[in-house]
Amino acid sequence: MLPIAINVQKKDRIVEIEWDDSHHSIFEFGLLRAACPCATCRGGHENMKAEPDSDVFDKILPDSEMTRIQSIELVGTYAVSITWEDGHHYGIYNWPFLRLLCNCDQCASKRANKLVTD
Numbered sequence: 001m002l003p004i005a006i007n008v009q010k011k012d013r014i015v016e017i018e019w020d021d022s023h024h025s026i027f028e029f030g031l032l033r034a035a036c037p038c039a040t041c042r043g044g045h046e047n048m049k050a051e052p053d054s055d056v057f058d059k060i061l062p063d064s065e066m067t068r069i070q071s072i073e074l075v076g077t078y079a080v081s082i083t084w085e086d087g088h089h090y091g092i093y094n095w096p097f098l099r100l101l102c103n104c105d106q107c108a109s110k111r112a113n114k115l116v117t118d
Contacts, residue, residue, distance in 0.1 A: 001099055006080065008072055013063070015072070017098065025102040029069055030061035032082060035101055038090035051100045054111075 005018040013029040035056040039045050042053075061067045065085040075081050079094040099107075 001095060002077075003095065003098075006072070008069060010069065013067075015069070019099070023099075023102070023104075023106075025098065025104060025107075027098070027101065027103075030059070030063075030067045031056060031101065031103065032069075032093070033067045033084060033088075034059040034061055036088070036091040037093060037097055038088075040090060050097065052097065056101070057103060057108075057111075 002020045003017045004020050005016075007016040008014075009016065015027045015029070015032065017025045017027070019025065035052040036042075037048075037052075039048060042048055066088070068085040070083045070085045072080050072082050075092050079092045080098075081089060081092050083089040093101075
């Protein structure tokens with residue numbers, strides 16, 4: 001599961017990823033910032049885990065420097081790093097993490113079904 005295209009649309013405040021399995025993900029800037037995987041945003045190293053916190057899907061972050069992407073860069077062949085306009089740049093969003101963060105109907109349904117069966 002690797003991205004074949006990553007498109008940042010600053011005007012629409014979304015990042016689109018086309019995956020090699022033909023899946024298409026659209027991430028709102030606010031969701032990406034709410035899910036920042038760095039230790040500071042996660043509340044310390046003891047809270048680090050491979051998947052996004054489930055509450056990020058309910059957080060609404062308003063348009064601000066905190067939720068505006070300044071740049072996005074590849075980290076090797078496994079992730080991207082986002083620099084936000086407020087200067088924050090510590091989160092490394094690896095491909096599995098981003099795929100779990102996808103909030104399309106299909107992925108949201110899979111998440112809901114997993115919560116019911118767990």
